[in-house]
Amino acid sequence: MRSKITILLILVSMGSFAQKKANVVILATGGTIAGAASTGVQSGYTSGQVTIDAMVNAVPDITKLANIKGEQISNVGSQDMSFEIMLKLAKRIAELTQQGGLDGIVITHGTDTMEETAYFLNLVCKTDIPIVLVGSMRPSTAVSADGPLNLYNAVAVAADPNAKKRGVMLVMNDWIHSAQSLTKVSTTAVQTFMSPLNGLIGISNYGTNEFYRFPFNKYGSQSEFSVDNVAKLPRVDIIYADVDLPADLIDASVEKGAKGIVIAGVGNGNMNKAGMEACERAVKKGVVVVRSSRVVTGNVGRNVEVDDDKMGFVASYDHNPQKSRILLSVALLKQRSNADMQKIFYEY
Numbered sequence: 001m002r003s004k005i006t007i008l009l010i011l012v013s014m015g016s017f018a019q020k021k022a023n024v025v026i027l028a029t030g031g032t033i034a035g036a037a038s039t040g041v042q043s044g045y046t047s048g049q050v051t052i053d054a055m056v057n058a059v060p061d062i063t064k065l066a067n068i069k070g071e072q073i074s075n076v077g078s079q080d081m082s083f084e085i086m087l088k089l090a091k092r093i094a095e096l097t098q099q100g101g102l103d104g105i106v107i108t109h110g111t112d113t114m115e116e117t118a119y120f121l122n123l124v125c126k127t128d129i130p131i132v133l134v135g136s137m138r139p140s141t142a143v144s145a146d147g148p149l150n151l152y153n154a155v156a157v158a159a160d161p162n163a164k165k166r167g168v169m170l171v172m173n174d175w176i177h178s179a180q181s182l183t184k185v186s187t188t189a190v191q192t193f194m195s196p197l198n199g200l201i202g203i204s205n206y207g208t209n210e211f212y213r214f215p216f217n218k219y220g221s222q223s224e225f226s227v228d229n230v231a232k233l234p235r236v237d238i239i240y241a242d243v244d245l246p247a248d249l250i251d252a253s254v255e256k257g258a259k260g261i262v263i264a265g266v267g268n269g270n271m272n273k274a275g276m277e278a279c280e281r282a283v284k285k286g287v288v289v290v291r292s293s294r295v296v297t298g299n300v301g302r303n304v305e306v307d308d309d310k311m312g313f314v315a316s317y318d319h320n321p322q323k324s325r326i327l328l329s330v331a332l333l334k335q336r337s338n339a340d341m342q343k344i345f346y347e348y
């Protein structure tokens with residue numbers, strides 16, 4: 001008799017466990033995933049037309065994965081993403097995670113600047129719960145729209161306890177990327193995101209997830225960066241180096257008040273002599289110069305072809321120009337030596 005009661009209790013508790021769904025909040029910012037066109041087979045469309053509620057309703061089984069609440073933070077194409085919206089997102093995430101009871105956060109976002117927002121949040125959000133960015137390459141009205149399944153998989157990752165402590169991720173077309181490793185590589189292809197140096201965090205296939213690794217660098221609760229009381233980030237400009245780089249672009253950036261300059265250099269973060277001299281002038285005026293590269297993969301090493309110690313430059317290491325700009329903007333919130341700044345580019 002006693003054992004029958006025990007079995008009954010186990011069954012009841014298993015039932016309530018099976019019914020306990022994760023709580024996931026979707027913060028919507030716009031992008032092609034919320035885009036619409038007048039026909040299903042045209043390349044032209046407008047980003048940020050569809051609300052988060054309409055997007056969730058387009059994926060009926062999504063509510064079997066989690067209890068979902070949607071919030072509209074903005075509704076812009078991510079070409080119009082701004083530090084203002086990124087700060088708003090970071091603050092809302094801080095509020096939500098402090099309230100407790102939340103298992104994961106999904107952020108819908110345009111793909112154009114998704115790597116900047118993902119990397120920014122990875123630096124400043126002090127939480128171990130999964131934060132998953134998702135977008136699509138085809139608008140919601142297109143034939144074979146990729147948004148609904150991407151959103152389904154993103155919610156499945158956000159709701160998964162195994163996704164915890166993996167920092168900010170991006171889920172698109174079955175692949176789970178780390179904010180640190182991903183970059184957009186195609187203007188139109190559905191498989192546009194790659195993690196060329198470090199590989200994937202895992203895969204998500206119709207909501208079934210497999211995880212391969214944790215990110216290698218510092219992020220989330222280990223991060224020293226905070227934007228809690230920050231209303232504006234310091235100006236950092238990216239200057240693209242190519243043949244005969246006009247060095248007065250660098251001087252103009254300093255004159256306009258940049259506190260940091262990122263060079264999207266050739267090869268291993270290099271530039272012509274005139275560019276080097278302009279960067280040296282910038283450093284003498286207190287501007288932090290980071291040498292990154294316009295090349296898609298590979299690290300920019302300190303003191304390889306350029307004497308960074310002598311010139312006072314920082315080598316971007318594994319950060320492309322757009323991620324270097326994000327890291328430098330956040331790192332410049334505090335006065336730091338050249339050595340400290342270099343350490344940050346190695347650690348994050």
Ligand code: ASP
Pocket residue numbers: 030031032033047076077078079109110111112113135136137138
């Ligand atoms: N321009 C769009 C955006 O970034 C492209 C996309 O979402 O794929 O919002």
